[in-house]
Amino acid sequence: xxxxxxxxxxxxxxxxxxxxxxxxxxxxxxxxxxxxxxxxxxxxxxxxxxxxxxxxxxxxxxxxxxxxxxxxxxxxxxxxxxxxxxxxxxxxxxxxxxxxxxxxxxxxxxxxxxxxxxxxxxxxxxxxxxxxxxxxxxxxxxxxxxxxxxxxxxxxx
Amino acid sequence: xxxxxxxxxxxxxxxxxxxxxxxxxxxxxxxxxxxxxxxxxxxxxxxxxxxxxxxxxxxxxxxxxxxxxxxxxxxxxxxxxxxxxxxxxxxxxxxxxxxxxxxxxxxxxxxxxxxxxxxxxxxxxxxxxxxxxxxxxxxxxxxxxxxxxxxxxxxxxxxxxxxxxxxxxxxxxxxxxxxxxxxxxxxxxxxxxxxxxxxxxxxxxxxxxxxxxxxxxxxxxxxxxxxxxxxxxxxxxxxxxxxxxxxxxxxxxxxxxxxxxxxxxxxxxxxxxxxxxxxxxxxxxxxxxxxxxxxxxxxxxxxxxxxxxxxxxxxxxxxxxxxxxxxxxxxxxxxxxxxxxxxxxxxxxxxxxxxxxxxxxxxxxxxxxxxxxxxxxxxxxxxxxxxxxxxxxxxxxxxxxxxxxxxxxxxxxxxxxxxxxxxxxxxxxxxxxxxxxxxxxxxxxxxxxxxxxxxxxxxxxxxxxxxxxxxxxxxxxxxxxxxxxxxxxxxxxxxxxxxxxxxxxxxxxxxxxxxxxxxxxxxxxxxxxxxxxxxxxxxxxxxxxxxxxxxxxxxxxxxxxxxxxxxxxxxxxxxxxxxxxxxxxxxxxxxxxxxxxxxxxxxxxxxxxxxxxxxxxxxxxxxxxxxxxxxxxxxxxxxxxxxxxxxxxxxxxxxxxxxx
Numbered sequence: 001x002x003x004x005x006x007x008x009x010x011x012x013x014x015x016x017x018x019x020x021x022x023x024x025x026x027x028x029x030x031x032x033x034x035x036x037x038x039x040x041x042x043x044x045x046x047x048x049x050x051x052x053x054x055x056x057x058x059x060x061x062x063x064x065x066x067x068x069x070x071x072x073x074x075x076x077x078x079x080x081x082x083x084x085x086x087x088x089x090x091x092x093x094x095x096x097x098x099x100x101x102x103x104x105x106x107x108x109x110x111x112x113x114x115x116x117x118x119x120x121x122x123x124x125x126x127x128x129x130x131x132x133x134x135x136x137x138x139x140x141x142x143x144x145x146x147x148x149x150x151x152x153x154x155x156x157x
Numbered sequence: 158x159x160x161x162x163x164x165x166x167x168x169x170x171x172x173x174x175x176x177x178x179x180x181x182x183x184x185x186x187x188x189x190x191x192x193x194x195x196x197x198x199x200x201x202x203x204x205x206x207x208x209x210x211x212x213x214x215x216x217x218x219x220x221x222x223x224x225x226x227x228x229x230x231x232x233x234x235x236x237x238x239x240x241x242x243x244x245x246x247x248x249x250x251x252x253x254x255x256x257x258x259x260x261x262x263x264x265x266x267x268x269x270x271x272x273x274x275x276x277x278x279x280x281x282x283x284x285x286x287x288x289x290x291x292x293x294x295x296x297x298x299x300x301x302x303x304x305x306x307x308x309x310x311x312x313x314x315x316x317x318x319x320x321x322x323x324x325x326x327x328x329x330x331x332x333x334x335x336x337x338x339x340x341x342x343x344x345x346x347x348x349x350x351x352x353x354x355x356x357x358x359x360x361x362x363x364x365x366x367x368x369x370x371x372x373x374x375x376x377x378x379x380x381x382x383x384x385x386x387x388x389x390x391x392x393x394x395x396x397x398x399x400x401x402x403x404x405x406x407x408x409x410x411x412x413x414x415x416x417x418x419x420x421x422x423x424x425x426x427x428x429x430x431x432x433x434x435x436x437x438x439x440x441x442x443x444x445x446x447x448x449x450x451x452x453x454x455x456x457x458x459x460x461x462x463x464x465x466x467x468x469x470x471x472x473x474x475x476x477x478x479x480x481x482x483x484x485x486x487x488x489x490x491x492x493x494x495x496x497x498x499x500x501x502x503x504x505x506x507x508x509x510x511x512x513x514x515x516x517x518x519x520x521x522x523x524x525x526x527x528x529x530x531x532x533x534x535x536x537x538x539x540x541x542x543x544x545x546x547x548x549x550x551x552x553x554x555x556x557x558x559x560x561x562x563x564x565x566x567x568x569x570x571x572x573x574x575x576x577x578x579x580x581x582x583x584x585x586x587x588x589x590x591x592x593x594x595x596x597x598x599x600x601x602x603x604x605x606x607x608x609x610x611x612x613x614x615x616x617x618x619x620x621x622x623x624x625x626x627x628x629x630x631x632x633x634x635x636x637x638x639x640x641x642x643x644x645x646x647x648x649x650x651x652x653x654x655x656x657x658x659x660x661x662x663x664x665x666x667x668x669x670x671x672x673x674x675x676x677x678x679x680x681x682x683x684x685x686x687x688x689x690x691x692x693x694x695x696x697x698x699x700x701x702x703x704x705x706x707x708x709x710x711x712x713x714x715x716x717x718x719x720x721x722x723x724x725x726x727x728x729x730x731x732x733x734x735x736x737x738x739x740x741x742x743x744x745x746x747x748x749x750x751x752x753x754x755x756x757x758x759x760x761x762x763x764x765x766x767x768x769x770x771x772x773x774x775x776x777x778x779x780x781x782x783x784x785x786x787x788x789x790x791x792x793x794x795x796x797x798x799x800x801x802x803x804x805x806x807x808x809x810x811x812x813x814x815x816x817x
Contacts, residue, residue, distance in 0.1 A: 043198060068243065068267070070198075070219075101439065101462050101485065101510075105365060105388055105412040112218060112242035112267035113291050113315055119414040 021045075024153075028053035032157050033128065040136075040149040043070060048150070055156055056127035060120045067148060072110050073097055075142035083134040096139070128156045188214075196220065204230065211235050213259075218242035225253040225277075236260050243267040255280040262286040266312075269293055275301045283307040290336075291315035302326045310334040314362075317341055321363070322349040332356040338385070339365040345398065346372045350379060358382045364408075371398025384408070388415045392441075396427025403432040410439035410460070419444050428452035435481075439463055447472045454478065462486050467513075468494035481505040488512050492533075492547075493521040504529045511536035514563070517543070523550035530556040534582070538562040542592065548574045560584035560607065569593030572600055580605040584631070587612050590620065598623035609658070610634035620647050627651045631658040633682070640665035640687065642695065644673070653677055660684040660705075666692030673698050679726075681705065690714045696721045707757070708732040712765065716743040723751065731757040734764025735774065739781035748774055 022045040027035040030053035039045045047066040052058065076097035082090040097107030106115050135152040185196035185205060193214040196205065201220040208215070212233050222229065222244040230236060236257045246268035253274070254260055260281040270292045278284055278301060285307055289300065294316040306328040318340040323329055335353070342363060353359060360383035368389055376399045385408040386395045392409045399407075411417045418424070421444040428436075429451075435458035443449060447470045453459065454475040463486035479500045489495060490513050497503070503525050508515070509532055517540035522528065528551050540547055543565045548554065554575035559565070564587035571593070572578055578600050588611040590596055597603070603624055609631045613620060616638065621627070630651060640663055648654070652674045664686040672678060672695050680703045688709040696704070696718065702725050711733040714722075722728055737745065748755065752775065755761065763769040763777060 100483070102410075103413050103440075103463075105414050107412075108364075110266055110288075110290055110312075110314075112264075114267065117414070122413070 027152075030054070033057075034155040034157075036153040036155070038151045040151050041146055044068060046148055046150070056125055057123070059125040060122055062118070062120055065115070065117045067115055069109060069111055069113050069115060069147065071141050071143070071145045071147060072108075073106070073141055073147060074099060074108055076107065076147065077140055079138045079140070081136040083136070084131065128154065130156050132156075204233065208233065214238040216240045217244065218264075220244050222246055224248040224250060226250045227252045227255055230254060231256045233257065234259075238262045240264040241268065245269065247271045249273040249277040251276045252279060253277050258282050260284060262288075264288040265292060266290040267292070270299075273299065273301055276303060277301050279304045285309045285331075288312040289316070294318060297322070297327075298324055302328070307331055310336070312336040314338040314340070319343070320349060321345065321353070321361075323352045325352070327352075329353060329355040332359060333382075334360045334362075336362040337366065338362050338387075342366040343369045344372075345370075345375055347375045350375050354379070361385070364388060368394060370394060373398075374400065376400065376402035378402070381405070388412055388417075390416070391418045391424070392420065392438075393418075393424040393427060396425065396431070398427075400427065400430045404434075406435040406437075406458075407433045408437045409441075410437045410462075411441050413440060417441060420449075422446050422448045422451065425449065425452050434458065436460070437462075445470070450476060457481065459483070469496045469499070471496045471499070473499035476500055477502055479503060483507045485509040486512065489515055491516040491521070492518040495521070497522050498524040501525070502527060506530070507532045508536055509534050511538075513537070514539055516540070517547040519546045520549040522548070526550065526553070528554055530554075532556075532558040533562070534558045535561040538565075540565060542566050542568050544568075544571050545574050548572070551575045553577055556580040558582040559586055562586045564589060566590075566592055567596035569596060570598050571596040576601065578603050582607040583611050584608075585610040590614060590617065594619040595622040597621065600624055602626050605629040607631045608635065612636075615647060615662075618645060618647050618649065622650045624651050626653060628653060629656040630654055632662065633658045633660040634662070636663045638663075641692075642667045642671045644668050644670045646671060648672070649674055651675075656680040658682040660686070662686060664688055664692075667695035669694040670698065671695035675699075678702055684708050690718070693718060696725075700724050701726050703727045705729045706733065707760075710734065712736045713741045714744040719743060719747045722747065722754075725754065727756050728754055729756045731760035731762075733761075735761070736765045737763035737769045737772070737774070737777050737779070738766050739779060742779055742781045745774065745777060745779060 021042070022039040024036050024038045025048070027037050027048050028050040033053045033055040035050060035053060037048055049064045051062040074097065078094045078096050080092055081088055096103060102108055106117055109115060133154040135154065137150045137152060139147040141147060185194045185199070185208060188195055191209050191211045194208055194212055195216040197216055198219040202222065210232055213235050215233065215236060215238065218240050219242065222241065223246065225246060225248065227250070230239070234256050237259050239260060239262065242264055243266065246265065248271060251274040254263070254277070257280055261283055262285065266288055267290070281304070284304060287308060287310070290312050291314070294313065295318065297313070297318060302324060309331055310333060314336050315338070318337060319342060321337055321342055333356070343366070345368065353361070359381055361381060362385045364385045364387035368386065371394060378401055380403040383406045384404050387408055387410050389395060389409065395409060419442045420438070433456060436456055437460040439460060439462040441464055443464060443466070449470065450473045455478055456476070457478055458481040459479060460483040462483055465488060466484070467488040467490065473496065476499055480502060482500055482503055482505070484495060485507055486509070489508070489511055492508070492515060495508065501524055504527050506522070506525065506528060514537040515533070517538050522531070531551070531554060538559060545568065551574055555577055557575065557578060557580070560582045561584065566589040569592065576599060579602055581600070581603060584607045588608070590613065594617050597606070600623060604626055606624065606627055606629070610633065613635050615632070615635050642664055654675050655677050657675070657678060657680070660682050661684070664683065665688065667688070675698070678699060679701065681699065682705045684705050685708045688706065688711060690711050690713045704725050704727065707729045711730065713736045735741070752758065758773065758775055761774050763772050763774065769777060
């Protein structure tokens with residue numbers, strides 16, 4: 001009985017995460033590097049792509065990003081957690097929009113607006129060693145409401 | 158058999174989930190009883206019957222209402238605030254809000270509007286705020302003008318409008334905010350501005366419009382509260398266009414993702430012929446020159462955040478009016494490079510988030526005799542020994558923020574130069590006090606001191622000496638090595654404290670009398686320590702306090718502590734492994750009787766016994782029948798039973814022998 005029950009209970013318990021509504025998309029693909037992402041916001045999906053999938057990753061890469069805002073973004077913060085082999089190797093938080101310093105032109109947009117951003121992000125250039133990496137990325141506003149949440153997989157060949 | 162049962166169980170679980178989903182679509186969240194409801198993202202196609210007719214504030218975004226009719230909100234006659242963001246509204250028909258007399262805010266952001274009827278907004282007596290952001294509008298004439306005479310804010314951002322001209326029929330006399338950001342406005346004419354002249358003290362937002370020209374004299378003798386031309390390619394177009402105008406705040410900043418023309422001094426010439434109080438030029442690049450600020454002489458506030466300066470020119474003249482200067486996110490190496498002497502009237506100076514390591518320098522700010530606020534946070538500020546030579550002559554300084562900087566060594570009487578300090582913030586800046594045990598002496602009027610995560614020596618009983626006016630002290634994140642807050646702790650000199658934060662201090666126990674001298678304490682934060690129920694002796698000194706004990710190691714609260722809890726104002730006990738067995742019954746009873754004193758009951762759960770792990774304390778009902786009184790009665794009952802039995806046997810034996 002117990003043997004039969006375990007998978008069912010596990011299935012029911014894990015269901016919200018195992019059957020995430022949103023499909024996995026490809027942000028970019030090259031012979032050496034592949035970038036996949038899946039929205040972990042239960043309310044909505046979003047669109048994201050990277051112009052060139054070079055390895056080493058070039059400085060100030062161009063991205064394209066499209067989403068509907070669920071909340072105002074007078075203030076916006078980016079939290080990044082980088083995992084390799086299930087171990088957290090780097091985590092940091094970065095302010096994108098602040099009341100006294102709206103860094104990007106989309107800062108201050110309101111709930112319900114569609115945002116499309118095509119442009120640079122200020123990243124340094126860095127090489128990616130062979131292997132598979134996972135990035136948990138979350139954008140949230142000043143009230144800690146989720147604007148976007150993404151599970152990113154980076155595969156370097 | 159087992160498989161059959163499992164399938165049955167799974168089916169029943171799935172069915173339950175399905176029923177749950179259906180009822181959830183009907184469930185709006187009640188924020189305030191009978192007044193405020195949130196029905197966001199529920200896929201609703203009409204206003205739920207369950208909403209009371211008294212609803213005033215309704216959050217209805219991300220639902221499905223393709224056409225708004227007279228009957229749609231007819232039942233909710235008391236509506237004041239209505240948010241219909243992204244409801245896929247195509248049509249707003251005649252008299253859609255006829256029955257909503259008190260309605261003052263309508264938000265229609267992100268709806269693909271096809272047509273709005275002439276009388277759509279008739280009904281409300283005073284419609285004040287209307288948001289039509291990103292509704293696909295191509296002309297302002299799309300908005301029906303009837304009944305907009307009370308309008309104070311009108312948001313028209315992210316549409317396809319090419320002119321800011323309001324129709325002559327638009328009653329703009331109450332308008333205070335007019336938002337045209339992210340449209341396709343390239344030209345501004347005299348006629349456009351005249352159409353806005355009914356409004357006084359208007360804030361006009363034109364951010365993200367690529368303005369190519371402004372007709373000569375278009376803004377002649379106009380007055381605006383706030384003008385925003387954020388992200389414009391060539392700011393000289395705006396400055397020429399604004400000749401002879403008066404503006405309180407002019408926002409001409411740019412953004413990291415937008416390219417602009419580098420600013421030279423001749424591009425700023427237009428500023429000489431207009432009146433502006435506050436100017437923002439964030440994220441621009443300047444062509445370095447001594448004459449760059451020649452037309453800034455009448456400014457009172459100047460924001461140069463991230464303008465890539467590594468030093469300001471030293472020969473700036475005439476900026477005697479400037480009261481507030483913002484130099485955040487620049488590239489200074491030494492504080493003297495801001496040439497403070499050029500701004501003798503400054504009361505507020507901000508050098509936050511400097512990108513290079515910033516040398517605090519020597520007397521760099523000594524000419525700023527009127528300075529009240531100084532913010533040098535997050536700027537990698539470094540100094541040899543702080544802070545008298547650095548803050549020389551700042552005798553009026555009231556607020557000083559040095560948080561998130563390089564480690565500082567404080568000298569004795571470290572703030573002798575600024576005896577008027579009321580607020581001092583050193584959060585997350587490592588402080589060395591080996592040079593003097595009492596660096597804050599002579600800060601007699603200091604009211605707020607933030608020393609969180611400063612790694613101060615908490616064993617030094619003289620650390621806070623001299624702070625007799627201190628009302629708010631944050632010592633969060635500083636370790637108390639023994640884990641015990643003793644009777645003779647460093648809080649002795651600060652007996653006027655009202656707010657004390659001791660979160661994440663590694664505390665395991667608070668000795669009796671530890672807060673004995675803090676008679677005025679009203680807020681005590683002890684979150685994220687390792688306190689247990691037996692280490693809370695010090696609370697008997699407290700009265701009417703807001704007591705935060707969240708995330709500690711409290712299991713059993715001794716009954717002797719309950720009267721002490723009763724005399725406090727609010728208690729937070731969430732995220733503690735509270736014992737929900739009979740050994741804690743006195744506390745559990747007290748908890749239920751004093752729910753009005755408990756904050757965050759949702760997260761106040763049992764940790765023990767395992768069967769009740771995670772259950773909210775409010776849902777626990779224990780019957781601990783065998784109390785002392787109970788045991789007494791039980792023994793009595795048994796004794797009586799035995800006596801009765803003996804009597805019965807005696808009677809039986811007597812009868813038996815009687816027969817013989």
